[in-house]
Structure formats: structure tokens, C-alpha cells
Amino acid sequence: MAGSLSRKEIDGYKKNGYVFPVRAMSSRQALRYADDLESYEISSGGVISGNRRHKVHLLFTWANEIVRNARILDAVESIIGPNIICWTTNYFIKEPMDSAFVSWHQDSTYWGLEPPEIITAWLALSDVGFDSGPMKFLSGSHTSLQISHTDTFSEDNLLTRGQEIDIDVDETKTIDVVLKAGEFSLHHVRLVHGSHPNDSTTRRIGLAIRYIPTHVRQTKVRDSAMLVRGQDDYGHFDPEPSPKRNLDADAIDAHENAMKRQIAALYEGTQRTTMRR
Numbered sequence: 001m002a003g004s005l006s007r008k009e010i011d012g013y014k015k016n017g018y019v020f021p022v023r024a025m026s027s028r029q030a031l032r033y034a035d036d037l038e039s040y041e042i043s044s045g046g047v048i049s050g051n052r053r054h055k056v057h058l059l060f061t062w063a064n065e066i067v068r069n070a071r072i073l074d075a076v077e078s079i080i081g082p083n084i085i086c087w088t089t090n091y092f093i094k095e096p097m098d099s100a101f102v103s104w105h106q107d108s109t110y111w112g113l114e115p116p117e118i119i120t121a122w123l124a125l126s127d128v129g130f131d132s133g134p135m136k137f138l139s140g141s142h143t144s145l146q147i148s149h150t151d152t153f154s155e156d157n158l159l160t161r162g163q164e165i166d167i168d169v170d171e172t173k174t175i176d177v178v179l180k181a182g183e184f185s186l187h188h189v190r191l192v193h194g195s196h197p198n199d200s201t202t203r204r205i206g207l208a209i210r211y212i213p214t215h216v217r218q219t220k221v222r223d224s225a226m227l228v229r230g231q232d233d234y235g236h237f238d239p240e241p242s243p244k245r246n247l248d249a250d251a252i253d254a255h256e257n258a259m260k261r262q263i264a265a266l267y268e269g270t271q272r273t274t275m276r277r
């Protein structure tokens, strides 16, 4: 298969369910993207949150540029092939000394996507060290089937439902995903992972980009997504437009429309109509 990962990295992904670190861009470029985010936060009066923390590539030209980054797509292509759709993006931000965390979970739990061939590129837009609440991966756990989860809706949990996996995870068997700004990790949708609070004095910013091959289907709603490489011969998703300018009226409309569908899928069985945090 074409792409930029070596045979060893591809075999490592198949065996362990992840590969990292891979460099997407210079550290300086990553920090510029963090500045773009922070300029928006200053102009909007607070930390990016709610629906705006998700599918950001529909709202901001800089985020759209990131999901089309050739080095990220080349690595993703090595795993899922040349026809690539970006399903969503989510900022995972932890302020210095923040209590925010991510419980142990499998991404596949509420997404409704089948088959489970979804891959996440988690791009560090700040340095992510051992003390800044890096992701932790349970190696090889992606080969398990879907495991049941319990929704907690806990305030500090960054996941949509605060869902926690119904098994005990032995942390001595997990690996810390330490990254420099501009590097990314790739992980499988069934991989068990989570992260602790940020105990450092600097902000930890990650952008999770969810990619799928075009044959993957959404089983819960008529969904939308954006083709970012190759061609889509399946039409399982309505196409989403790239923003022409940051937050212009068309971009805001497209984002609202796409988020309604995503919320209907992720919060199925609840009364929620907006993202929690």
C-alpha cells in the first residue's frame, strides 16, 4: 500500500493499535496553529467549547489546512488506503494544573461507524510531556471487540458522555504518548486509551482528526463528512464544504448542519442537543 509509514511502523500499528511519533510539521508551524486557535478564543471571550470544539475544520481555514496536511494524510494512507474522508475533528485541551481528564475508553463506543477501520491522527499543538496529561494507550487492546461502557457525564471528563470502559485497565501495561509540538500519533478506533489531568504549568493542546476510508458507513443517522484525498465511489456521507473564510456565514451554517447529525449519533438515547463541553 502507498503512503509514508515504513513496513515496521505499519506492522507495529497492526500489532499494537498505534504508531507514534510521526512529524507533521515544524514545531514553529504547530505553535502558529495554536496561536490561530488562541486568537479565536480571545475574540470570542473564552476557551473553545461546546459545539465549536468539534468539526473545527468546517469553521476555520487553518483547521481545514491541518486536516489536509500531506504528511498526516500520507501516514494515514499507509493504513487505510488512498480514498480518505475526514469524519470529524475535536480539540482536546487541558489548561495548566487542570482537573480535566479522559477516562479509559474505546472511540468506537458511540460513533456508529462500521466497519471499525477508523483511525485518529492526534496532532500536538503544544509539547505534550509526561506531566501534561498525555494520552495513554493499552497496547494490543484494539484487537478486542467492542467492550461495554458506563456513562458518567462527569464534569471534568472531556468525553461526550464521560463514558468509562467496564474493565480494569492495568496502567503498568500502558504507554505514554509523549509528543513534541508538530508531531502526531495514530490510533485505532478500538484501542483502549485515556489520559490524566495536566499537572504541568503549560497549556496542553491536541487536535484529534478522525479519518475513515470511503467504504465505512454511518449506521445511526444520515451523516456528513469531508473527502480529503482520493475519490468517493460509495456516497455514504453527504459532502461537507471547506470554509472560504474563518467563521463566514456559509461555514457557520455548514457546521451547524453537520453538528446536528453528529450530536444525534453521539447522544442517541439522551435528550441532549448540544455538545457537553
Ligand SMILES: O=C(O)CCC(=O)C(=O)O
Binding pocket: 092, 102, 107, 120, 122, 133, 134, 135, 193, 194, 195, 206, 208
Ligand atoms: O487528548 C486526550 O487525552 C484523549 C483524546 C482521545 O481520547 C482521542 O483522541 O481519541
